[in-house]
Amino acid sequence: MAQPSDLSNFDPARPGSSEQIAGLLFALILVDPNLQIVEVNQAAENMLGRGAKRLLGQGLLQVIGPIDPRVEHRLGTNDAALVAREIMISTDETERRINLTVSPLASHPGWRVITLSEVGHDETGNNEELASSMGAPSILAHEIKNPLAAIRGAAQLAARKLTGSDTKLATMITDEVDRIVRLIDRMQQLGARSTETGEPCNPHEAIRSAIATVRAANKAKVEIIEEFDPSLPPVIANRDALEQVLINLISNARDAVGPSGQGQVTVRTRFVSGLAFSAIRFGRAVRLPIEITISDNGPGVERGMRDHIFEPFVSSKKSGQGLGLALVRKLVHDMNGSVSHERDAKQGLTRFRVHLPMANSKSR
Structure with missing residues (x-):
């Protein structure tokens, strides 16, 4: 077998090292012995919220810090290999929980390759596991109905x-039965293995329809701001499922800010260039360049609950059933998408990000 350095079978169409680095799904940063950023790929630009021109020449710790003091110490005192899982970094836009690796270059002492991969986009859950865990309750639910x-x-x-007053008691019985049936229906949705076929869908039409539904259902004085990128291409999604996802997320954001009159919910869309986000489906990478972000200025989810909010029966609401976000995760994954949650302590914002595949990969 030919060694990698053997050019006898060289294919001129084969991607070069630059193209390979640009195509990585995780952020890659090359730093010199002084921890100055020398090179970044597109995914790093997306994660850090800055273009290469603003990143090159900057100190790594100034760009992503403050970070865990133990990691900072290791980075500053030696150039040994390092793997740090689930640490917090700060970027221009938000705080992120990431996995970090440091790979020293033996041929160039002091030089290191840093990789950053965001926790949540490829770990928000497995639909097979979710369906399996919900399968038994779904069967039981059918028998209860x-x-x-x-x-x-x-x-x-x-x-x-x-x-x-006896009539009121009978009405209460029917109302409670209806409530339990609605709960059971949602449990059965979570346990369902079938998925809806996606088709080209205008994300802004789905968002506006969801916002209209939320506003009609509740007259609370919560400002909902639209920040749309009008140039976005259609996404591949099931329109009904996408609306349900957005209704759940926007309703949760509205409830989180409360009725004080100071609450604000922002729905933002943008195109995330490069290959910063991906979900693995059927053994292949699915590009997810269309981002829908729902943010609110409420107090956020309790820290101890943040890693579990997409799990069934986990809720921060006093009367919550803990099925809404679990259903959101299932519906998004059924559309080959990704959903994640983050708390931006600097700006006092909670964000839910939905990433979806676009309908025409040649439109960008």
């Missing part, structure tokens, strides 16, 4: 023969 229908029917018959 039959007696509930009988209870509801009996309550309706009783209501016709009762008077006064």
Whole structure:
């Protein structure tokens, strides 16, 4: 077998090292012995929120700091290999939880290659695991709905023969049965293995429809701001599923800011250039350049709960059932997308980011 240095079988169409680095899904940064940034790829520009011109020549720790003191010490005192998982970095835009690796270059003492991969985009959950974990409750839910229908029917018959306060009790029974059925329906959605076929969809039409639904359902004085990139191409998505995702996320953001009148929810769209985000589906990488961000200026989710908010039956609301965000995750993953959560302590904002594939890969 020919060694990598053997050019006898060289293919002129083969991507060169620069193209390979540019195509990486994770951020790559080359630093010199003084930890000055010498080279970055497109994914690094996206993650750090700055272009290469603004990054080159800057100190790495000034760009991503402050970071864990132990990691900073290791970076500053030696050039040994390092792997640091789930550490926080700060960028121009937000705080991010990332995995970091440091690879020293033996041929160039002091020089190192740094990689950053964001925790959450490729680890927000596995639909097979989710479906498996929800499968048994889904089967049980199906069996529960039959007696509930009988209870509801009996309550309706009783209501016709009762008077006064007794009628209210019968109505309460039917209302509670309806509430339980809605809860069961959502559980069954989580356990479903079938997915809807995606097709080209205008993301802004879906967003505006979702915002209209949220506003109609609640008259609270919460400002919802639209910051759209009008040049975005269509996404590949199921329109109904995408609207449901957006309704859930926008409703949660509205509830998070409360009725004080100072609450603000922002829905932003943008094109994330390069290959910064990807989800692995069926053994292939799926480009996710279309980003929809729902942010609010509420107090945010408790720190101890942030890593579990997409799990079933986890909720920060007193009356929450913990199924809304689990359903959001399933629907987004069914569309080959990615959803993540972050808290920007600097700006006092909570953000949910949805990344979706675009319909026409040649449009950018």
